[in-house]
Each structure stands twice: as structure tokens, then as C-alpha cells.
Amino acid sequence: xxxxxxxxxxxxxxxxxxxxxxxxxxxxxxxxxxxxxxxxxxxxxxxxxxxxxxxxxxxxxxxxxxxxxxxxxxxxxxxxxxxxxxxxxxxxxxxxxxxxxxxxxxxxxxxxxxxxxxxxxxxxxxxxxxxxxxxxxxxxxxxxxxxxxxxxxxxxxxxxxxxxxxxxxxxxxxxxxxxxxxxxxxxxxxxxxxxxxxxxxxxxxxxxxxxxxxxxxxxxxxxxxxxxxxxxxxxxxxxxxxxxxxxxxxxxxxxxxxxxxxxxxxxxxxxxxxx
Amino acid sequence: xxxxxxxxxxxxxxxxxxxxxxxxxxxxxxxxxxxxxxxxxxxxxxxxxxxxxxxxxxxxxxxxxxxxxxxxxxxxxxxxxxxxxxxxxxxxxxxxxxxxxxxxxxxxxxxxxxxxxxxxxxxxxxx
Numbered sequence: 001x002x003x004x005x006x007x008x009x010x011x012x013x014x015x016x017x018x019x020x021x022x023x024x025x026x027x028x029x030x031x032x033x034x035x036x037x038x039x040x041x042x043x044x045x046x047x048x049x050x051x052x053x054x055x056x057x058x059x060x061x062x063x064x065x066x067x068x069x070x071x072x073x074x075x076x077x078x079x080x081x082x083x084x085x086x087x088x089x090x091x092x093x094x095x096x097x098x099x100x101x102x103x104x105x106x107x108x109x110x111x112x113x114x115x116x117x118x119x120x121x122x123x124x125x126x127x128x129x130x131x132x133x134x135x136x137x138x139x140x141x142x143x144x145x146x147x148x149x150x151x152x153x154x155x156x157x158x159x160x161x162x163x164x165x166x167x168x169x170x171x172x173x174x175x176x177x178x179x180x181x182x183x184x185x186x187x188x189x190x191x192x193x194x195x196x197x198x199x200x201x202x203x204x205x206x207x208x209x210x211x212x213x214x215x216x217x218x219x220x221x222x223x224x225x226x227x228x229x230x231x232x233x234x235x236x237x238x239x240x241x242x243x244x245x246x247x248x249x250x251x252x253x254x255x256x257x258x259x260x261x262x263x264x265x266x267x268x269x270x271x272x273x274x275x
Numbered sequence: 276x277x278x279x280x281x282x283x284x285x286x287x288x289x290x291x292x293x294x295x296x297x298x299x300x301x302x303x304x305x306x307x308x309x310x311x312x313x314x315x316x317x318x319x320x321x322x323x324x325x326x327x328x329x330x331x332x333x334x335x336x337x338x339x340x341x342x343x344x345x346x347x348x349x350x351x352x353x354x355x356x357x358x359x360x361x362x363x364x365x366x367x368x369x370x371x372x373x374x375x376x377x378x379x380x381x382x383x384x385x386x387x388x389x390x391x392x393x394x395x396x397x398x399x400x401x402x
Binding site for chain 2: 039042044047048055067112113132133134135136169171172173183185190191192194195200202203204205206
């Protein structure tokens with residue numbers, strides 16, 4: 001059974017195997033198919049039209065399925081690899097071991113955002129950015145630029161306390177747990193972390209930065225934590241809602257998986273700490 | 276954290292931030308679910324040189340290739356189209372600064388220019 005671990009607890013060997021699998025997935029070309037899929041949904045998901053991956057109730061089950069597919073692709077390369085998660089309420093500075101040269105590498109230099117160390121630095125020649133929104137083909141970051149701060153544990157707890165999963169208008173204006181976690185309202189959790197990392201993570205093609213997967217693994221864990229705290233609060237909406245994915249509707253691009261199928265993550269993996 | 280604080284952190288000028296706050300509030304309350312063509316007055320066109328880049332924005336013709344979900348408004352940076360989207364609360368994001376809403380098309384264009392650091396936009400791709 002796959003156990004997803006806090007990235008701060010990984011051994012040197014576990015880090016190396018995760019990085020090696022990422023580099024191999026990138027070399028094979030499969031990594032970039034995930035970047036393309038994400039960018040397609042970012043551009044197509046709108047508050048007033050069809051929305052599946054973002055700004056809608058299925059933000060959480062869509063990304064759970066997306067991460068599962070990515071994790072399985074890594075495991076096809078190295079069966080020992082699982083997706084680590086980044087608890088940004090704890091590891092909240094650019095000096096965290098997450099950003100060390102033996103793991104994800106550090107921030108970008110100021111004049112062009114280019115990441116200069118670690119396995120994804122342009123100088124290593126193994127991480128050309130091909131699915132991109134501007135002319136730069138190297139990985140970019142600006143960790144904590146302009147004094148930005150990552151969300152705190154207290155802010156996370158305030159969102160986990162929200163009882164209702166989601167509510168009308170089922171978009172970026174909604175009240176409820178999903179939208180407060182996604183961050184279009186309130187404490188601004190998920191979105192703020194994208195902005196804090198900066199560079200590619202701040203753009204629609206955010207999975208170009210491998211920290212995307214560690215960030216979303218933590219968002220996925222927070223959903224599981226919320227489910228454990230609110231056992232009587234289910235996924236909403238249940239049925240008949242225009243433009244959004246109801247509980248038993250299938251989700252693009254897979255068309256064979258519903259939010260209901262994704263509610264129990266323990267069928268696929270567990271987290272290293274109890275919810 | 277409030278949107279104002281994030282805007283200030285982004286470095287939007289004080290005047291722009293104030294103007295945007297007013298615009299966002301004005302559109303947010305009466306039509307919370309509106310996204311594309313439900314803003315009859317719409318934001319004003321603009322054209323300026325910002326950090327050496329020519330940015331131009333205005334109502335888009337015929338809804339564009341994305342069917343108008345970009346708020347019926349198109350923005351170009353040195354002639355290249357910047358994919359933008361209007362949120363339900365009236366704020367704006369682009370494909371360059373996707374996770375940080377700002378109050379006006381001009382603010383989202385300037386944010387993209389700052390982020391580009393001189394790099395050209397590449398043509399939009401969507402499969």
C-alpha cells in the first residue's frame with residue numbers, strides 16, 4: 001500500500017529516488033503531458049461556464065485523480081516512490097530543507113527568476129520547460145518575494161472548521177470549505193502557496209515546478225483531514241447542477257471517474273499521520 | 276489575509292489599488308455569479324508603455340477564440356494576446372498570474388509585465 005509521507009521526514013535515499021523518477025518521467029516526455037492537461041483545464045474552467053478542475057466543487061476530487069495518475073506514472077518507473085506532501089504551515093521559509101540542492105533546489109535569481117541549483121536547474125540540462133506561457137525555457141521561482149507569507153496553521157484550522165463542503169454559486173465566489181481551501185475567498189490557502197513560490201507556480205502551467213505535486217498532496221491531505229472532522233458533511237452538489245460536476249457525474253478528461261469514486265483515498269494510499 | 280493586503284504586497288500602485296477596490300466592490304454584490312458578458316458597462320480600454328512593454332486592453336470583438344469567458348475583454352502585450360479571465364467577484368487574473376486576482380484589466384496586464392521580466396509571450400495553446 002502506498003504511504004504518502006511528509007517531505008521533511010524523507011531519508012536521503014527516498015529523496016533521491018523521488019527526484020530520479022521525476023527526471024526519468026521528464027526525459028520520457030510523459031511529465032509534460034501532465035503540465036498540458038493542467039494548463040488546458042486552468043484556461044477552460046470558468047465561473048460562468050463548465051468548470052471541472054478549478055473554481056468548482058470538483059477541484060478536490062479532480063486533483064486527487066490527477067495526483068493518483070501522476071503517482072502511478074512515477075511508480076511505473078520506481079515502485080518504491082510515493083508522492084511526498086509539503087506542510088507549508090511548518091516548513092515556511094526558503095531555508096527549509098525542501099529547497100536544498102539535494103531535493104528541489106532553491107529560489108530563482110532576481111533578474112530573471114532562473115533556479116540555479118538542484119536537479120531542475122537549467123544548467124543540469126534535464127528540466128527544459130516546454131509547455132510554457134512565455135519565451136523562457138528554464139524553471140523559475142521567487143520564493144516569498146515581496147515579503148509574502150505562507151498560510152499559518154491557525155488559518156488552516158479555521159478553514160477545516162467549515163462544516164459545509166461547498167455551496168451555490170459553486171464557483172470562485174462560493175462560501176464553504178472547498179472554496180476557502182482553494183483560496184478564492186477568506187484565508188486564501190491553496191492559491192496563496194502558488195503565489196508564494198512564484199515563477200512557474202504562479203502561472204497556469206504551474207506543474208512545471210515539481211513542488212506542485214507536494215503542494216497538492218498537502219491540499220489532498222487537508223481534504224482527508226476535513227472529512228475526518230466532519231463525517232456527516234458530504235460532497236456537494238448532489239445532482240442536477242448546471243456547469244459543475246455533481247457527486248456521481250464523471251469528470252473530464254478521464255470520463256470514467258466521479259467525485260463519489262474519489263471520496264475514500266484509503267482505497268489508493270494513506271498518509272503517514274492519522275487525520 | 277484580505278485582497279487589499281495581497282494587492283499591496285504585489286506592488287500595485289496606491290492609486291490603482293484604490294481604483295480597483297472600488298470597481299471590485301461595485302460589481303461583486305449585485306451579480307455574484309456573473310462572469311463573462313453580464314457587465315454592461317465593462318472596464319475602460321487602456322493603452323500605455325509599462326516597464327518598456329506596450330500594453331493594450333479593450334473589449335474583444337466577437338467573443339474571441341475562447342467564447343468570451345475572458346470577460347469580453349482582450350489584452351495584448353507587445354501585440355501578443357495575454358489570456359485573461361474575469362472572476363465572479365469582478366476581479367481579474369491572467370495565465371501569467373493565475374492565482375492572484377487584481378481589480379482591473381490594467382492591473383492584470385501590469386502584473387504580467389512585471390512577471391515576464393522582458394520575456395515575450397508565446398502563442399496560446401489549448402488542446
